Amino acid sequence: MSLTDLRTTTGHVVGRVEDVPPGEGRAFVAGGTQIAVFRLRDGSLHATQAACPHAGGPLADGQTDVDVLVCPLHLYAYRWSDGAATSGATGVRVYPVREVDGDLVVDV
Amino acid sequence: MTAVLGGRPAGLTTLHLADDDTDSRARLVVVGNGMAGARLVEEVLERGGGEQFRITVFGDEPHGNYNRIMLSPVLAGEEHEDDIVLNSHDWYADNGVALRAGVRIERIDTAAKLVHADDGSVTAYDHLVLATGSRSFIPPMTGVRRADGSLLSGVFGFRTIDETRAMLDAVQGETVRGEEAPVGGAPRRAVVLGGGLLGLEAARALQGHGMQVDLVHAAPSLMNAQLDAEAGAILKRSVEELGITVHLDVLATEVVGTDRVRGVLLADGRRLDADLLVVAAGIRPNTDVAVVSGLEVQRAVVVDDQLRTDDPDVYAIGECAQHRGEVYGLVAPAWEHATVLADVLTGADPTAEYHGSRTATKLKVAGVDVATMGINTPERDEDEFLVISEPKRGVHLSVVIRDDKLVGATLLGDTRKVAFLTQAFDRGAPLPEERIRLLVDLTDGAEEVGVAEMPGDSQVCNCNGVSKAAICEVVADGCSSVSGVMDRTRAGKGCGSCKSLVRQIVEWAADGDLAEDAAASYYVPGIPLAKPQLMAAIREQDLRSVSAVFAALAPGGQDDARSKMGLTSLLRMIWGSEYVQENDAKFINDRVHANIQRDGTFSVVPQMKGGVTTPAQLRRIADVAEKYEVPMVKVTGGQRIDLLGVRKEDLPAMWDDLGMPSGYAYGKSFRTVKTCVGSDFCRFGLDDSTQLGIDLETRFQGIESPAKIKMAVVGCPRNCAEAYVKDVGVVAVGSGRWEVYVGGAAGASVRKGDLLATVDSPEAVIELTGRFLQYYRENANWLERTYDFVPRIGLERIKQVLLEDGEGIVADLDAGLQRSVDAYTDPWGQDGRQPATPGQFRPALPLVALPQVPVR
Missing domain, CATH: 3.50.50.60 (FAD/NAD(P)-binding domain)
Structure with a gap:
């Protein structure tokens, strides 16, 4: 808690980059909020809310590509760019995420 | 042998409270307790006839009323005789109907209005209904009867x-x-x-x-x-x-x-x-009682349009009645008789009349679907006659049309069009200009109703609740490719069984303005290649991981989430143990070797080959279920035990405690082999189906495929383990021979498998199954089940390739399959000890309470 406050006023260190294997996602808690962090194979990082807005599916267990995240339960797809669902359904919240000295930092 | 079907426990008798002197109700006597007589009683009671009539039913069989049509399944051992009872003795008692079972009426005194029974009793009636049915006709043959007139033993x-x-x-x-x-x-x-x-x-x-x-x-x-x-x-x-x-x-x-x-x-x-x-x-109407009682009998008891004989208080219905020259041998006319007569007797409709039945029958005879209605050949010069005959497939379809009306149809081996034809036959509905549409769906056979006539609010995709109107709206919006519409509406993205209907609606709504959907032929959406070209490219360029495939073959080298699972499956098939695994290219189920549930927990199904388990296994499963507080333990349709609601982080420890291999109940892969108890215990079993099921499961365990593969082996054609509706179903037919069926399904689509071959040893079954499996793996599209694959390729072609080696690839198929068999490792034993990636089993939703699946 205090460590997080030291680094940035809004940023939370949730873990190490290597905690998220390439191409996969993992769930973390950032300042009491559940988020899913993804590290794509091109090295880019993305973070979204952890539960799918459709039926509460665990998004960190989803599959990804450079454009979208696909929920494992009913295959709803959400764009990284703005969190919008490709089907026009309710979108997901996306959070800024970056790497600082090997730490994953999420702004919540 | 002597048990009374639908009878009452010994010692119970029906109290007969009716007192002739005080009961003012009219006396209705029914002779015959078969399907016509009992139905009449039901119809009379339904119209409040219990108030009007004191009802007595005579039946010369000692049983309650049973469904005579079902005797064939009883003889075949498919139905138990208790299950064909329609009205038990208790039913009669409960409804105040006096049943005189086992008593035969010998004579009617129509003048005195009395019936004389073979037990010497005499019963008075006000209304009498003959429903004596038919008996088997025994043709004259020397020696068929004994001296006393009874049939020879046997x-x-x-x-x-x-x-x-x-x-x-x-x-x-x-x-x-x-x-x-x-x-x-x-x-x-x-x-x-x-x-x-x-x-x-x-x-x-x-x-x-x-x-x-x-x-x-x-x-x-x-x-x-x-x-x-x-x-x-x-x-x-x-x-x-x-x-x-x-x-x-x-x-x-x-x-x-x-x-x-x-x-x-x-x-x-x-x-x-x-x-x-x-x-x-053949059968002959039972008319002896009517004849000796002086009623008019020709081929059967002659009745008028109100089912009345030439005596105004005596009626006849069912197979013993002759109406306008017709004698029926089917149940539907008998039931129509019962309905009309009940209307007349109770006064519910005193003018009700019966004008004959248009008989349409649909049945399965000796395993073949048959439907017939009306006449089967043209009778007049101007009759139209259309015949489609495919002897090789066992299909013969014909229709007779007169004055633009359907007057007859015969469907053998394929009765898909029976619903439409029956309507056209019964109601004289207008017929399509192109007569062939009566027998064949020219729109690829998917839907009976034209999409143009479907109401806009009718649901097309039941999984995702998408209506026809919703699809049309998206098309009107400018989306004009089938895959685009499916993406936008999610129609066809559930079980997938409505895909062809979605395609038809999109085509109709776009009105010829359909974008050429090149993507439809791709194996996966992200790589613009059909499966054969994709496989060739993978082999040529030696691509062994999913990321390598994207880099080499995808437009711009860009990966695609929806393509990864299909590519993983394909690479594993091509390379076997030489495939370079990437966990992110797998669906979550394949990453953690369990099936994800709606609340983010998982289900664990240990392997239980052929559905055979042991007390020790069961004890271990019970211990594990208690230790990990598994919310539900359920026996699956695949003859295994499912532990549901398991937390992801508990999976490795659970596998370890179970000490059993994965049952692969989560993958697009070979799943399980259902078996019956075969010949070891079953009275009817012709061969050892259980062992063959275990052997099949041992050989094909864990093999990935374009879609899931379910198999079953049964020890006789009673099909207790449902082999006829499996991707591969094996049926013992005796003398060591086995039938191998392929392409069956009993899910969102129901399809009986096609008989691929009859072989004469368990080894031959395993060999042929392997060849079919590999042929399917190499040629089916991603997520294409065998029930679509087999009709698409065609059974004849599959037979030619697999049985006659028509393409010279059988040796390659055998080798390809063997490579996958050799590459099998139990994923539980492997990842349980050493995670494939960091945090493989970390919870994905640690905090928020999710909607819980109710625990029973």
Whole structure:
């Protein structure tokens, strides 16, 4: 808690980059909020809310590509760019995420 | 043998409280407790007739009312006799109906309005209904009867439950594999006289008990009352393929044997040996009572449009009645009689009239679908007659049209169009200009109703609740490719069974303005190649991981989430153990080797080969379920045990405690082999289905495929483990032979598998199954189940490739499959000890309470 406050006023260190294997996602808690962090194979990082807005599916267990995240339960797809669902359904919240000295930092 | 079907416990008798002097209700007496008589009573009661009438029913069988149509399944061992009871003795008592079961009426005194029974009793009536039905016709044959007129031992009609029981008793003990029947013991050979519906069903049932069956039919073709000669010939072929020998156009003249039947002599001099003779050569209406009582009888008891005989208080219904020259042998007209007569008797509709039945029947005879209605051949010069005949497929379809109305149809082997034809036949609905559409769906067979006529609010995709209007809206919005519409609406993205309908609607809505959907031919959406080209490129460029495939073959080298799972499966198939695994390219189920549930927990299904387990295994499963507080333990449809609601982080420890391999209940892969108990314990089992199921599961465990693969092995054609509706189903048919069916399904689509081959050893089954599996793996599209794959490729072509090596690839198929068999490792044993990636089993939703699946 205090460590997080030291680094940035809004940023939370949730873990190490290597905690998220390439191409996969993992769930973390950032300042009491559940988020899913993804590290794509091109090295880019993305973070979204952890539960799918459709039926509460665990998004960190989803599959990804450079454009979208696909929920494992009913295959709803959400764009990284703005969190919008490709089907026009309710979108997901996306959070800024970056790497600082090997730490994953999420702004919540 | 003597048990009363639908009877009451011994000692119970029905109190007869009716007092003739004080009861003012009219006396309704029904003679005959079969399907017509009992139905009449039901219809009368339904109209409040219990207030109007004191009802007495006489039945010469001791039983309650049972469904005579179901005697064939009882004989085949597919139904238990208790399950065919329609009205038990209790039902009659509960409804205040006096049932005199086992009492036969001998004579009616129409002047005094009394019926005389064979037990000496006399019963008065105000209204009398004859529903005496029919009996088996026993053609004149030397030696068929004993001196006292009874049938020779071993000769049976096939009309009543008692005859069915007697036949079942006669074949008991028959099914012990490979053993000769002891002298004077259970019979091995049966002759069935009569190639109509009943004869064919008896033959199939007896053959299912392992008997060798000869069918003798006096006419030149089978089911000649319903089918024309050509259709009859095709049916004969199908029946012979079952292993039944058919003799046409020949009479049986003599029954051989003195103490019991030994054989049958045919008019052409041949002798057929028989330990059992079933006579199903037609029925004759039971009219004796009417005749001796002076009622008008021609072929049956003559009735008018209100089912009244020439005596104003006596009626006749069902098979014993002759109306406008017609005598019916089907249940539907009998029930129509009952309805009309109940209206007349109760006064619910005193003017009700019966004007004859347009008989349409749909049935399964000896495993072949048959539907007939009206006439089967043209009768006038201007009649239109359309025939589609495919003898090789066992299909024969024909329609007769007169003055733009359907007056007859015969469907053999394919009855998909029966609903539409029945409507057209019954209601005189308008017929399509192109007559061929009556018999064939030119729009690829998917839907009966044209998409143009579908109301906008009718639901197309039941999984995602997408209506026709919603699809049209997206098309109107400018989206004009099928895959685009499916993406936007999610239609067809659930179980997928509506995809072809979605395609039709999009095509219709776009009105020819459909974008060419090149993507439809791609194996996966993200790589613009069909499967054969994709496989060739992967091999040529030596691409061993999913990321390598994207880098080399995807436009711009860009990866695609929806393509990863299909590519993983394909690479594993091509490279076996040389495939470079990438966990992110797998669906979550394959990453953690369990099936994700709606609340983010998982289900764990240990392998239980062939559905066979042990007390020790069960004990371990029970211990694990308790230790990990598993919310639900359920027996699956695949004969395994499912532990549901398991937390992801508990999975490795659970596997370790279970000490059993994965059952692969989560993957697009080979899943399980259901089996029946086979020959070790089952009375009817012809072969060791259980062991073969275990062997199949051992060989194919964990093999990935374009879609899931379910198999079953059954020890006899009773099909207890549902082999006919599996991707691969194996059926023991006796003498060490096995039928192998492919392309069956009983999910969102239901389809009976096609018979690929009959082989003569378990080893041959395993070999052929492997070849089919590999052919499917190499040629099916991603997520294409065998029930789509087999019809798409065509059974004949598959037979040619797999059985005759028509493409010279059988050796390659065998080698390809062997590579995958060799690459098998139990994923639980592997990842349980050493995670494939960091945090493989970390919870994905640690905090928020999710909607919980209710725990029962």
